[in-house]
Amino acid sequence: MLKTFVEPFRHPYPKLDANAAGSAAGRKPKAKAKNWSGTLGRIWQYLARRKAKLALVLLMVVASSALALLGPYLIGVAVDDFLAGGGGAPWVLFLTGLGAVYIGFSLSSWLQNIWMIEIAQETVYRMRIDLFRQLHRLPIPFFGTRQQGEIMSRLTNDIDNVSSTLNSSAIQIFSSVLTLIGTLAVMLYLSPLLTLLTFMVVPLMMLGMRWITRRTGPLYKERQKNLGELNGYIEETLSGQRIIKAFSQEERVMREFRERNDAIRQSGFWAQTISGFIPKLMNALNNLGFALVAGVGGILAIRGAITVGVIIVFVEYSRQFTRPLNDLANQWNTLLSAIAGAERVFEVMDEEVEERDEGAAVTLQQVEGAVRFSDVSFSYEEGGDTLEGISFEAKPGEMIALVGPTGAGKTTLIQLLSRFYNPSKGVITVDGRDITSIRRESLRSHMAFVLQDSFLFKGTIRENIRFGRLDATDEEVEEASRLANAHSFIMRLQDGYDKMLDADGSGISQGQRQLLAIARAILANPSILVLDEATSSIDTVTELKIQEGLQRLMKGRTSFVIAHRLNTIRQADKILVLKDGRLIEQGSHEELLRQEGFYSELYQGTLQGEDE
Numbered sequence: 001m002l003k004t005f006v007e008p009f010r011h012p013y014p015k016l017d018a019n020a021a022g023s024a025a026g027r028k029p030k031a032k033a034k035n036w037s038g039t040l041g042r043i044w045q046y047l048a049r050r051k052a053k054l055a056l057v058l059l060m061v062v063a064s065s066a067l068a069l070l071g072p073y074l075i076g077v078a079v080d081d082f083l084a085g086g087g088g089a090p091w092v093l094f095l096t097g098l099g100a101v102y103i104g105f106s107l108s109s110w111l112q113n114i115w116m117i118e119i120a121q122e123t124v125y126r127m128r129i130d131l132f133r134q135l136h137r138l139p140i141p142f143f144g145t146r147q148q149g150e151i152m153s154r155l156t157n158d159i160d161n162v163s164s165t166l167n168s169s170a171i172q173i174f175s176s177v178l179t180l181i182g183t184l185a186v187m188l189y190l191s192p193l194l195t196l197l198t199f200m201v202v203p204l205m206m207l208g209m210r211w212i213t214r215r216t217g218p219l220y221k222e223r224q225k226n227l228g229e230l231n232g233y234i235e236e237t238l239s240g241q242r243i244i245k246a247f248s249q250e251e252r253v254m255r256e257f258r259e260r261n262d263a264i265r266q267s268g269f270w271a272q273t274i275s276g277f278i279p280k281l282m283n284a285l286n287n288l289g290f291a292l293v294a295g296v297g298g299i300l301a302i303r304g305a306i307t308v309g310v311i312i313v314f315v316e317y318s319r320q321f322t323r324p325l326n327d328l329a330n331q332w333n334t335l336l337s338a339i340a341g342a343e344r345v346f347e348v349m350d351e352e353v354e355e356r357d358e359g360a361a362v363t364l365q366q367v368e369g370a371v372r373f374s375d376v377s378f379s380y381e382e383g384g385d386t387l388e389g390i391s392f393e394a395k396p397g398e399m400i401a402l403v404g405p406t407g408a409g410k411t412t413l414i415q416l417l418s419r420f421y422n423p424s425k426g427v428i429t430v431d432g433r434d435i436t437s438i439r440r441e442s443l444r445s446h447m448a449f450v451l452q453d454s455f456l457f458k459g460t461i462r463e464n465i466r467f468g469r470l471d472a473t474d475e476e477v478e479e480a481s482r483l484a485n486a487h488s489f490i491m492r493l494q495d496g497y498d499k500m501l502d503a504d505g506s507g508i509s510q511g512q513r514q515l516l517a518i519a520r521a522i523l524a525n526p527s528i529l530v531l532d533e534a535t536s537s538i539d540t541v542t543e544l545k546i547q548e549g550l551q552r553l554m555k556g557r558t559s560f561v562i563a564h565r566l567n568t569i570r571q572a573d574k575i576l577v578l579k580d581g582r583l584i585e586q587g588s589h590e591e592l593l594r595q596e597g598f599y600s601e602l603y604q605g606t607l608q609g610e611d612e
């Protein structure tokens with residue numbers, strides 16, 4: 001019996017090695033943006049799209065930083081004026097001015113905030129689009145080596161991290177730097193000696209910060225990585241629910257989940273605990289600077305070297321000076337975490353996409369289905385040979401059965417035909433044309449796959465069948481379903497063609513899913529068909545329907561069947577017998593039996609007696 005799911009080309013193959021030698025894309029991961037300046041530079045490229053708005057934000061940051069400096073300065077002037085016996089500006093005017101300064105400060109802070117949120121949201125919106133597009137341009141092997149959840153985590157968690165940092169931290173960091181520079185300038189102008197005292201604590205602050213961030217940086221990075229892996233694990237266990245339950249593996253799954261969750265807890269705990277020292281350290285050093293300014297300032301004032309107003313301004317500035325330092329220290333953590341996130345996003349963006357079709361590559365309008373392998377060799381890894389010197393020919397409309405022990409190279413041969421990989425040696429032609437000179441999309445549009453693992457998405461039955469050819473009319477969908485023997489079961493369903501299916505196809509039986517998959521492939525109308533015959537059984541009536549549907553599907557198309565059933569194999573125009581990556585025998589069933597070679601052994605040993 002046959003367990004087969006029909007798949008138009010789009011379905012990915014199972015796990016493959018991303019770095020396979022001689023792969024279709026010849027992929028070698030590009031040098032990754034490991035350094036911060038590189039990562040920040042790339043974030044900047046996104047931000048730079050909104051230069052005008054960004055300039056406005058910067059203007060507001062400058063305004064708010066200047067106004068923040070002006071407030072204390074005005075107070076100092078007023079105090080000195082008061083101590084000197086007045087005579088300066090009237091109090092009402094002073095208070096109005098001070099009020100205007102603080103209102104202006106709030107307004108500019110508010111504006112910079114909302115504009116920056118707008119820029120940040122647009123930046124991550126574009127990043128998400130770029131990452132999503134990149135994911136769909138990556139070659140199949142990329143997905144074989146990564147968990148889906150882990151990839152998704154880059155699209156969600158990591159990008160969210162960048163977003164929240166841009167929303168708040170970026171602006172804060174910039175304004176802190178500006179405030180620092182401004183404060184320093186005014187302080188130097190007022191009293192170089194007191195400025196020096198205030199700054200005595202800075203090297204200590206820097207050293208402390210450096211010590212801490214050197215430890216927290218890798219921890220934040222690890223947390224992001226752990227989070228991604230946990231997502232991957234969750235996705236894997238949710239999609240494998242049936243298997244987990246069937247093998248009573250809930251305990252083990254839970255245990256592994258706990259371990260992974262614990263890894264996140266550990267890295268998060270240490271990252272945050274160590275970062276937590278930053279404000280405390282800043283505070284302590286802050287107070288030290290404060291005491292120095294107050295003490296020495298007091299002595300200077302008594303000696304008449306400076307005015308009381310200058311001390312008041314200085315005390316206020318020294319607080320204002322350390323606040324941005326504190327802010328910088330706090331925002332540093334968020335920044336680290338965002339950089340870790342951005343690095344993971346850019347890492348995927350740097351993955352080499354499926355090799356471009358050559359400039360002269362052609363689009364085939366029609367394909368007869370003549371396939372030829374001429375001395376084709378291929379290896380997933382450097383050194384070995386997964387396939388070696390494969391040569392055969394399939395005439396249009398012929399059915400070719402691929403036979404051989406597990407690991408012989410049957411699936412690999414099909415992958416070369418569909419150009420997931422390029423051979424390391426030899427040529428594959430379709431209708432006499434080297435497939436590397438045909439545009440991939442065009443080549444694949446003339447192929448459909450009948451895999452054991454069907455791809456059904458959340459949508460109606462009609463939509464799922466139409467996936468084979470998106471512009472098919474309702475009538476064409478029904479016609480394909482009739483030919484596939486799927487129509488009658490669909491009509492018996494309550495909503496017929498409008499029945500909603502879940503992504504995993506639950507809600508209909510396995511046999512019915514196969515019939516749907518056959519209908520989908522009939523609709524795709526390919527010239528070359530690949531069927532991967534599975535081994536599990538389905539009830540005899542459905543099995544007959546599937547067989548009949550498949551016969552109609554294969555008619556007039558060149559079909560490659562990875563066959564396990566004698567019935568299928570005997571029908572084949574040509575049987576290719578693979579062993580250890582070599583094509584050791586080829587011919588019809590009778591011819592191969594007459595050769596009394598490996599096939600004949602296989603026939604006597606395992607095939608005979610099946611399906612009869």
Ligand SMILES: Nc1ncnc2c1ncn2[C@@H]1O[C@H](COP(=O)(O)OP(=O)(O)OP(=O)(O)O)[C@@H](O)[C@H]1O
Pocket residue numbers: 015016017018020380381386404405406407408409410411412413
């Ligand atoms: N992505 C990969 N990276 C490295 N080696 C691989 C990869 N995929 C397959 N192989 C190896 O290549 C060889 C051929 O595998 P292939 O899947 O083509 O065999 P098969 O004949 O289709 O086997 P089966 O009947 O079990 O499906 C095997 O030794 C397998 O381990």
